[in-house]
Every structure is written in C-alpha cells, then in structure tokens.
Amino acid sequence: xxxxxxxxxxxxxxxxxxxxxxxxxxxxxxxxxxxxxxxxxxxxxxxxxxxxxxxxxxxxxxxxxxxxxxxxxxxxxxxxxxxxxxxxxxxxxxxxxxxxxxxxxxxxxxxxxxxxxxxxxxxxxxxxxxxxxxxxxxxxxxxxxxxxxxxxxxxxxxxxxxxxxxxxxxxxxxxxxxxxxxxxxxxxxxxxxxxxxxxxxxxxxxxxxxxxxxxxxxxxxxxxxxxxxxxxxxxxxxxxxxxxxxxxxxxxxxxxxxxxxxxxxxxxxxxxxxxxxxxxxxxxxxxxxxxxxxxxxxxxxxxxxxxxxxx
Amino acid sequence: xxxxxxxxxxxxxxxxxxxxxxxxxxxxxxxxxxxxxxxxxxxxxxxxxxxxxxxxxxxxxxxxxxxxxxxxxxxxxxxxxxxxxxxxxxxxxxxxxxxxxxxxxxxxxxxxxxxxxxxxxxxxxxxxxxxxxxxxxxxxxxxxxxxxxxxxxxxxxxxxxxxxxxxxxxxxxxxxxxxxxxxxxxxxxxxxxxxxxxxxxxxxxxxxxxxxxxxxxxxxxxxxxxxxxxxxxxxxxxxxxxxxxxxxxxxxxxxxxxxxxxxxxxxxxxxxxxxxxxxxxxxxxxxxxxxxxxxxxxxxxxxxxxxxxxxxxxxxxxxxxxxxxxxxxxxxxxxxxxxxxxxxxxxxxxxxxxxxxxxxxxxxxxxxxxxxxxxxxxxxxxxxxxxxxxxxxxxxxxxxxxxxxx
Numbered sequence: 060x061x062x063x064x065x066x067x068x069x070x071x072x073x074x075x076x077x078x079x080x081x082x083x084x085x086x087x088x089x090x091x092x093x094x095x096x097x098x099x100x101x102x103x104x105x106x107x108x109x110x111x112x113x114x115x116x117x118x119x120x121x122x123x124x125x126x127x128x129x130x131x132x133x134x135x136x137x138x139x140x141x142x143x144x145x146x147x148x149x150x151x152x153x154x155x156x157x158x159x160x161x162x163x164x165x166x167x168x169x170x171x172x173x174x175x176x177x178x179x180x181x182x183x184x185x186x187x188x189x190x191x192x193x194x195x196x197x198x199x200x201x202x203x204x205x206x207x208x209x210x211x212x213x214x215x216x217x218x219x220x221x222x223x224x225x226x227x228x229x230x231x232x233x234x235x236x237x238x239x240x241x242x243x244x245x246x247x248x249x250x251x252x253x254x255x256x257x258x259x260x261x262x263x264x265x266x267x268x269x270x271x272x273x274x275x276x277x278x279x280x281x282x283x284x285x286x287x288x289x290x291x292x293x294x295x296x297x298x299x300x301x302x303x304x305x306x307x308x309x310x311x312x313x314x315x316x317x318x319x320x321x322x323x324x325x326x327x328x329x330x331x332x333x334x335x336x337x338x339x340x341x342x343x344x345x346x347x348x349x350x351x352x353x354x355x356x357x358x359x360x361x362x363x364x365x366x367x368x369x370x
Numbered sequence: 371x372x373x374x375x376x377x378x379x380x381x382x383x384x385x386x387x388x389x390x391x392x393x394x395x396x397x398x399x400x401x402x403x404x405x406x407x408x409x410x411x412x413x414x415x416x417x418x419x420x421x422x423x424x425x426x427x428x429x430x431x432x433x434x435x436x437x438x439x440x441x442x443x444x445x446x447x448x449x450x451x452x453x454x455x456x457x458x459x460x461x462x463x464x465x466x467x468x469x470x471x472x473x474x475x476x477x478x479x480x481x482x483x484x485x486x487x488x489x490x491x492x493x494x495x496x497x498x499x500x501x502x503x504x505x506x507x508x509x510x511x512x513x514x515x516x517x518x519x520x521x522x523x524x525x526x527x528x529x530x531x532x533x534x535x536x537x538x539x540x541x542x543x544x545x546x547x548x549x550x551x552x553x554x555x556x557x558x559x560x561x562x563x564x565x566x567x568x569x570x571x572x573x574x575x576x577x578x579x580x581x582x583x584x585x586x587x588x589x590x591x592x593x594x595x596x597x598x599x600x601x602x603x604x605x606x607x608x609x610x611x612x613x614x615x616x617x618x619x620x621x622x623x624x625x626x627x628x629x630x631x632x633x634x635x636x637x638x639x640x641x642x643x644x645x646x647x648x649x650x651x652x653x654x655x656x657x658x659x660x661x662x663x664x665x666x667x668x669x670x671x672x673x674x675x676x677x678x679x680x681x682x683x684x685x686x687x688x689x690x691x692x693x694x695x696x697x698x699x700x701x702x703x704x705x706x707x708x709x710x711x712x713x714x715x716x717x718x719x720x721x722x723x724x725x726x727x728x729x730x731x732x733x734x735x736x737x738x739x740x741x742x743x744x745x746x747x748x749x750x751x752x753x754x755x756x757x758x759x760x761x762x763x764x765x766x767x768x769x770x771x772x773x774x775x776x
Contacts, residue, residue, distance in 0.1 A: 116573075146574055146577045148571075148574060152570045152572075152573065152574040153571065154381070154571065156385055157385065168374070168377040169378070213574075
C-alpha cells in the first residue's frame with residue numbers, strides 16, 4: 060500500500076544526491092545532497108565562494124558533476140526538460156538594445172512557446188507587473204527594478220516547474236521587492252518549486268519553507284527557518300526598563316545595548332532564564348518594562364556558522 | 371530545434387542591423403573613403419606627360435624589335451635608341467627624353483628605368499615576348515618581373531592595353547570596403563558574445579537551448595547581417611561601376627546585370643559571410659590557452675583576427691602575456707586572412723580572377739562546406755569545455771566568449 064502511495068506522489072522537483080565537483084585541486088562542491096519538492100520554496104544560502112554557483116550550474120547542466128546524481132522532476136536533465144526550468148541570474152541577462160516586449164518574446168520563443176500563447180502571456184504579465192506602458196522601451200532605458208521585473212517575466216513566461224532565482228531582490232526598492240515576493244509565492248502556490256539563492260536572511264525567513272546552507276562546498280545547515288533558529292537558542296534575556304542592575308550576583312553578566320534602557324543578560328549553561336529573572340526582581344531595584352528570551356536571527360546564525368567553519 | 375535556431379538567428383540579425391552603429395558604418399564608410407580618395411587625388415601632383423622614352427640596349431638584342439613594334443599608333447610613346455646610360459642621363463637632363471629604359475640581358479637584373487614609376491605594360495609585354503624567343507635568355511625569365519595579367523585585355527597587336535583608371539580606383543575602394551567588412555563582422559560576433567557573457571544571458575540561453583543550436587543560430591544570424599551589409603556596399607559598388615562604364619566579369623555570359631548581381635550575392639553569401647562567421651565561432655571555441663592553442667593558432671589562418679583582438683580585452687585584465695600572444699597572432703591573422711578574403715571579393719567582382727563563372731561557384735561551394743566542418747568542430751570544442759571540466763569559474767585558462775562561463 061505504501062508502495063502504491065509513493066508511486067502516486069509527484070516526483071521531487073529537484074533531487075541532488077552526493078554531488079561533488081572539483082576544479083583542479085580546488086574542491087568547489089563536496090558530497091552535497093538536498094531535495095526540493097514541488098510547490099516548495101527552498102533558500103539556498105552560503106557565503107561567497109561557498110559553491111552555490113557551481114551547484115546551480117550543475118543543476119542547469121552547464122557543467123557536469125564529478126560524481127553524484129541530479130534529478131529534475133524525477134529524471135536527468137534533457138532537452139524537453141529544459142523547458143520546465145526558469146533561471147534568473149544575478150546579473151540582468153537581458154539585451155540592452157531590445158525592447159521589453161522583444162526581449163521577453165525572444166526568451167519565450169526559445170522555450171518553445173507558440174506565438175499566439177506567447178503574445179497573450181506577455182501582455183498578461185506586462186499588465187500584472189505594471190510594465191505595459193513600458194513595453195516598447197529599450198531595456199537600457201529602464202530602471203534596475205523594471206529590468207528585474209522584465210527578467211522575471213522572461214524567466215516565468217513558460218510556467219516553469221523548477222524556478223532557480225539568484226539574488227532576485229538585490230538593490231530593489233520595497234515596492235518592487237514586494238511585487239517580486241508575491242510572484243515567487245504565487246509561483247510556488249501554483250506548484251512551481253523555487254530554489255532561492257540569496258544573502259538577504261530576512262527574506263529567507265519570510266519566504267522560504269526550508270533552507271539549505273553550504274560552506275566550502277559542503278552542507279552545514281538545513282531545515283525550516285524555525286527549526287534552524289531553534290537549534291541556536293541562547294537563552295539570554297533581553298530586558299528593557301528603568302533602574303540599576305548592579306546588585307546582581309557576579310555569575311550573571313549584564314551587557315548594555317545601544318538602544319536606551321536596554322540590556323542583554325547573559326545566561327550561562329548552569330542557570331535557567333526564570334532563575335535569572337527572579338534574581339533581577341529580588342536582588343535589584345530594576346523595574347522591568349519588557350523582556351524576551353533572545354533567539355538568534357537567521358543572519359546571526361549565518362554569521363556564526365560561517366565563523367565556526369572558518370575556525 | 372529549427373525554430374529556436376531561427377529565433378537566435380533573428381535576434382542576432384536584428385540586434386546588428388537595427389543598431390545605430392550598423393547604419394553609421396554602412397553609410398559613413400563609403401562616403402568617408404570617397405572623400406579621402408578625392409582629397410588625396412586632389413593633393414597629388416599631376417603626372418608629367420611622357421612622350422619620348424630612351425632605350426639603352428647594352429646587349430643589343432631587342433632594340434630594333436622594340437622600335438619597330440612600339441612606334442606605332444597603338445602606342446603613344448616615341449622610342450629613341452640611346453647609346454649609353456650616360457648619354458641617356460644627359461638627354462634626360464636636357465629634356466630631350468622624358469624617361470629611359472636600360473636593358474642589359476647579361477646581368478641578374480636586366481631591366482632598369484628612370485623618369486617613370488613603372489614600365490609601360492605594353493613594353494613589359496614586348497620585352498617578355500622578345501626574351502621568350504631567345505632560348506639563351508629564358509633562364510632570366512623568372513627574374514625579370516615581367517609577368518603580366520593573363521586575363522588582361524590586349525590590343526590588335528597582342529599587346530596588353532593599359533588599365534582603366536576608373537577600374538583601378540574602384541578596385542581600391544572595393545578592396546578597402548571589403549577589408550573593413552571583414553573586420554566589422556569579427557567585431558560584431560565578438561561584441562554579442564561578450565555582452566551575453568558579461569550579463570549572464572548566455573547562461574540563461576544555455577538553460578533553454580543546446581550549444582549546437584546557439585552556435586548555429588549565431589552563425590546564421592551573423593551571416594545574414596554581414597550579407598545585408600555586403601549587399602548595401604555591393605549595390606553602392608555596382609552603381610559606381612555602371613557610372614564608370616566598366617565591364618563586369620561574366621557579363622558577356624550572363625547577359626543581364628540583375629542575374630549577374632544575384633550570382634554575385636549567392637557566391638558572396640556562401641563565401642565570405644558564412645565562412646567568416648563560422649571561422650569566428652571556431653576561433654571563439656578554441657581560444658583556450660593550453661598545449662593545443664598554438665596548433666589552433668596555426669590553423670587560425672582561417673580565422674578572424676578581429677576576434678583575437680577582441681580577446682585581448684579579456685586577457686589584458688589579468689594575463690598580459692597571453693594578451694601579447696594573441697595580439698601578435700592577431701596581427702598575423704589580419705594580414706593573412708583579411709587580406710585574402712578582401713582580395714577574393716574584389717578579384718571576382720571586377721577582375722574576374724576565375725575565367726568561368728562556374729569555377730568561382732565551385733570554389734565557393736567548398737567554403738560553406740569548410741564552414742560547416744569548422745562550426746561542427748567549434749561545437750564539439752564548446753561541449754567538451756563545458757562538460758569535461760575546463761573549470762568555468764576557477765580555471766582562468768578559459769577565455770572563450772562563446773563558452774562565456776569564466
């Protein structure tokens with residue numbers, strides 16, 4: 060029965076098994092495995108030079124892994140399967156002398172869309188992203204944000220089942236960022252798998268269902284953003300209020316934060332947060348206005364992990 | 371697949387032909403060239419009219435023949451026998467003769483002259499024919515530098531008629547124009563590849579199409595753009611030829627100038643444009659610094675120097691040595707390949723280097739076959755680079771614009 064149900068399950072949009080890639084003596088990717096289900100947004104993060112670009116290039120079949128296996132929608136990448144992939148590079152992969160409409164149509168044609176389908180989809184997308192009035196403008200005349208929107212349309216025009224986006228939000232204003240976030244979420248809700256390569260951790264927290272972090276070509280972290288954050292709970296207490304905290308026991312370290320009347324009370328391994336809070340109330344005249352148990356942000360976790368790996 | 375190849379070709383074609391640079395090049399180059407030639411012509415001192423030429427025949431073998439054959443209505447010179455070089459110089463200084471030809475068949479360099487820039491063609495022809503009659507002098511034949519164009523027109527006495535000045539000027543213009551075209555075609559290919567490489571459009575393209583499709587589409591698109599460029603200049607040339615009332619090669623055989631022009635177009639497309647683009651593709655694919663590079667560069671006589679010059683841009687960034695290598699190589703390639711491609715065109719346009727039209731067509735058919743073979747080779751090189759571990763990011767040896775993944 061369970062075999063039957065697994066047969067009915069849709070194949071993984073992307074499945075990397077133990078892939079490795081070296082350039083001469085330099086190891087770019089080492090025994091990396093992760094997968095991405097349909098309709099899921101997976102953040103693929105790592106410091107510069109971690110091996111993200113090599114991994115993406117292997118997924119796109121621009122380079123071949125030395126070992127390991129890559130499956131897209133359950134099979135190895137071939138010609139027809141290429142039409143199921145949408146790739147948005149970090150730089151604008153557009154022709155500056157072409158108009159917005161020409162550029163989108165060109166990429167659509169290369170994805171084997173018929174002219175009639177292409178025409179209706181182009182106008183639909185241009186309307187959706189407020190580019191209709193700019194369709195006859197050359198790419199070079201557009202702002203960076205508008206170029207990015209054009210690039211997004213070119214990437215999505217053929218309704219790919221696997222969407223690979225590299226730093227899609229770099230240097231965009233909040234309005235366009237919001238539009239593009241919505242496009243990604245909508246694409247995922249329509250069943251597309253999204254591999255999101257970014258350094259903007261707040262967007263990972265906001266958008267990603269799961270994250271995979273690599274460093275020096277190897278997997279160092281994976282899980283949902285919540286799972287990852289919980290692995291890094293410190294137990295420290297963030298306090299704000301009025302008064303003096305000097306009466307506390309020497310084993311409790313208090314650190315003054317930049318924000319006025321805010322403090323971080325470091326909780327060592329031997330103490331519990333509630334014990335420390337009781338001590339503050341009992342041993343000092345400090346009037347607590349608010350407190351919270353400190354959890355690392357994904358950005359903190361990212362930095363810590365990179366530092367640990369360096370160490 | 372065919373549809374995508376055509377899409378790529380159309381994109382490349384459009385991006386070239388509709389660009390401001392293209393229009394400027396197509397219009398400005400001929401105008402500028404004509405302006406330069408006009409100014410140059412106006413600045414040149416007018417040639418003194420040569421009427422009498424002194425003949426000093428130190429071996430006394432052919433003077434009488436020259437005098438009898440050349441002092442005729444068909445030849446405008448008056449030939450005068452002069453006994454010695456000193457005497458000739460004296461007569462020249464006294465303006466009794468306008469020039470002198472000194473013949474001594476017993477020495478290595480048997481013909482010298484002064485007062486004229488080169489021997490009159492008719493005299494050259496006669497000297498050669500005279501020498502050929504005398505078996506003992508035949509050994510000197512190849513040293514005389516007297517060989518004349520076997521396809522040139524001759525007068526009733528079998529002597530070559532002097533070239534038409536219009537034809538000479540036009541051939542110069544054509545030569546320079548086609549030379550420029552050869553350069554531009556290389557620059558264009560490189561420019562598009564460079565843009566795609568820089569903005570990562572190439573990666574996006576390769577997620578949609580196979581390398582074969584990309585290179586094939588590119589060659590086709592570039593060829594068509596070069597062809598349009600060529601056609602515009604060919605029409606311009608044709609107008610000049612008609613204005614100058616020149617004879618065109620094969621016109622007697624084809625009869626109609628439109629058929630002549632269509633033949634020219636087909637041949638030029640099959641020949642120059644397709645060949646150039648394929649050559650550039652090959653060059654882009656093999657521009658890898660490894661032990662094969664030098665071998666490929668030797669083969670590079672078939673490739674475009676312009677692409678090599680373009681490569682310098684990459685190489686100078688971090689690899690001056692390699693840049694210098696390409697630069698030197700580029701110079702050699704420009705001299706060889708571009709010279710020959712331009713020669714090829716103007717010879718068949720005006721001079722009719724091949725006597726029969728089918729000879730040229732036959733030769734031209736070889737060129738696309740060569741182009742096809744070269745592009746196939748280019749593709750296999752690209753695939754091998756991509757798939758077999760020439761490291762795209764970390765291996766700085768890769769500098770190919772077509773590969774574009776450095």
